[in-house]
Each structure stands twice: as C-alpha cells, then as structure tokens.
Amino acid sequence: MKCEHCTRKECSKKTKTEDQENASVDIPSLAQENGEKCDTSQHKVLVVSVCPQSLPYFAAKFRLSVTDASRRLCGFLKSLGVHYVFDTTIAADFSILESQKEFVRRYQQHSKEEPALPMLTSACPGWVRYAERVLGHPVTPHLCTAKSPQQIMGSLVKDYFARRQNLSPDKIFHVTVAPCYDKKLEALREDFPMASHGSRGADCVLTSGEIVQMMEQSDLAVKDAAVDTLFGGLKEEEVRRHDGASSDGYLAHVFRHAAKQLFDEDVGEVTYRTLRNKDFQEVTLEKNGEVLLRFAAAYGFRNIQNVVLKLKKGRFPYHFVEVLACPGGCLNGRGQAQTEDGRADKALLRQMEGIYADVPVRLPETSAHVQELYQEWLDGADSPRVQEALHTMYQGPGLPAVSRDIKW
8 A cells, every 4th residue: 555655664644444553654755755745645455366276376385274375375465565355266156157147048049040059168368368369250159258257356346345445446456366377468458447437357467476476585574364355344264166176167067057957957076078188078968868968178278279170160069168278277377386497387286286176165056145245236146237247248359459468
C-alpha cells in the first residue's frame, strides 16, 4: 500500500483495515524528507489470490504440508504489505458449475444442422489464446463460455469483495499467483475489464516460481498467517481441491453432472482409459452396449493438434474435451517446478502430484458459500448477472495483435 512518495515504508496515513493495524514508519519516506505531503488518494488495497495448483509446489519446495505451505505463503505476502490473501478454489467452483450447465444445454440443443458439440474447456489461457489467435472458426464456437477461475476471481474481488469493503474497484490492486506464464496473457486480454466496474480483474500475475524466488531472496522475518476469506470474519477454511489429478478436473465434474442430468445415471469414480499417450485419455458412459457419453482429456499441444485436425475434418467422436496446453496438466505449468536450465523437474513434480492427491476433494455443488453468492451477489443462479459475471465471448484471428501480444 505505497504511493509514489512512500518508497521505503508503508505510509503512516494508511487507513486501517479489518485485518491489519496501522503500520508505523521508522524511516522517513522520501515525501517526508522532501517536505511533501503523501497523496493518500493514490493508496490501494493489495489483494493476492493463489491458485490451488501452486500450493503443492510451495509445499514440496519448503518441505511443508499443503496447509502449512499455504500459511507460510500468506505470512510472507502479508510481510510485504499485502492486505488480503485469498484461495481461488471458490472461483473454480463457479467455473465448473457454469461449465456443467452449459454442457447439458449444448447437448440438448445439438443437431447436425446446428452443431453445439463438442464442448471444449476454456480454463487454460494458453489453449484459448491459440484458439482465438490461430484457429478461429470452426473451433471457437465450441469453446465453453464459462470464464476461467482467474477471470471469475477477478469479478469476485473487484465487484463482490469491493462492495463489501465499500471500495471502488480501482482502489483494489489484484495479484494472482499461478503455475503458468500464460495467466499473464490472460490478464492482458482486451475484453476482460468487467462491464460492471470497468476495471481489470487481475492487475498483475506472478508465477509460483517468481514468488519462491522472492521468498528465497528476502530477509524479512515471516510469521505464518491464515488465508483470508471473501466473507469477512469467518475462520480459515481447510485447503480443498477439485477432482483432477493435476488440474481442476473439469472432465470428471462435468461427466458426473451430465450422466445424472441427461441419463439419470450416478457415476462414482471416473475411469480413465489412456489412448495415444498418457496425456490423451478417454472416459465413456455406456448402457446396454451403447455409448451415451464420450469425453476426453487432451493435454499438451501435440494432442491439441490432433483434436483440432479431427474436429476440422468432421470426424470427431467426443462430446466434451478438457483441453490444457501443458503436458501433464496445471501442476506442470512452466512457471513452477523447473530446473535451472528450464526443464521440468520430474522428481519435484512427482512429489507435487503426491501432495496434490492427498488434498481432500470438495464438489462444487456442496459449497454453501457458492450457493449464497449466487443469491447475494448474482441475484440467483439463472439471472442476467450470471452471464455478465461468469461468462465471456471469444475473439477471432482477424483482430490486430497488440504490442503485448505474442505470435503463436
């Protein structure tokens, strides 16, 4: 919470928040040395949201449990002056639930004349960027319109949380900690400023590796701290994940929901069948010898290219595909678990996979907070506010590249 004059310590005129006491200034700031008055109108509340796939990296790196790693990370960020640290799992809850509803709707509307299937997931920014900038039609109409967890977290922080704190969105600076660099591109996407508040959902993205580098170079005394909640004075919640081996598990969640809603079939454990390679897997729902649902998970651009080729040729057997740009999924994001020469640290990744697998799974449907937010924040699960806050539209490859864009 610094302005252009307060470059050494936090400003002594800072407004106290619910969770922090006013910081004292031991060393005169440049403003004080020059006899200038600090411009408190420039102060912002600093919020950091952490992706659940980043926590196993911190846990493995510092040899801690995932809960202790979360508290250590939170304590470090608050020692830097961060006011609130959130977990983005609740944003992934919304993204998965909206994806489930959209798939059922697409399935029911699908026809040869107006194909609505397959539905391709849209949570991976590397894949979405590639689809928008390179592929265009006929691929982009098949992208799920549900926003990614990072985008939805931006809406939660800049809209819901801002209103709870009586702040305008531009008074919040929102940082996301994520496992991959493509999240930075996602934050820069032109249409992401929310219509409701005119502010970017994520102002800055730091990878897990960049945070670890900061922690290793820091000489600050750090005390572990509990992660905050969007709901004020509630107790710290236990770290939870979704049902994916290395990601948020859109395939498993959408598959179970579709089986129940469309065919009244209860699916317990989802059984994956490896096809071309370990990063291309298939899941089917069968009854009386008939395949009712055929889903796939395609990780890495080699498998993505095969998916796109079959889709363009009209020989695509799948109703739904979970698409991720990184081979191995989100845990293997290039922003973490890398050796000094830029290769994947396989030993560390295996350790991270074990840590992630031990984190308890929570189904999005069972989150009371999500159901409360649908009512309190969005005026109901089927209101127009849901479309505005939780869904997006996609660009085509014909748009001019911006200076911060990259060529895929």
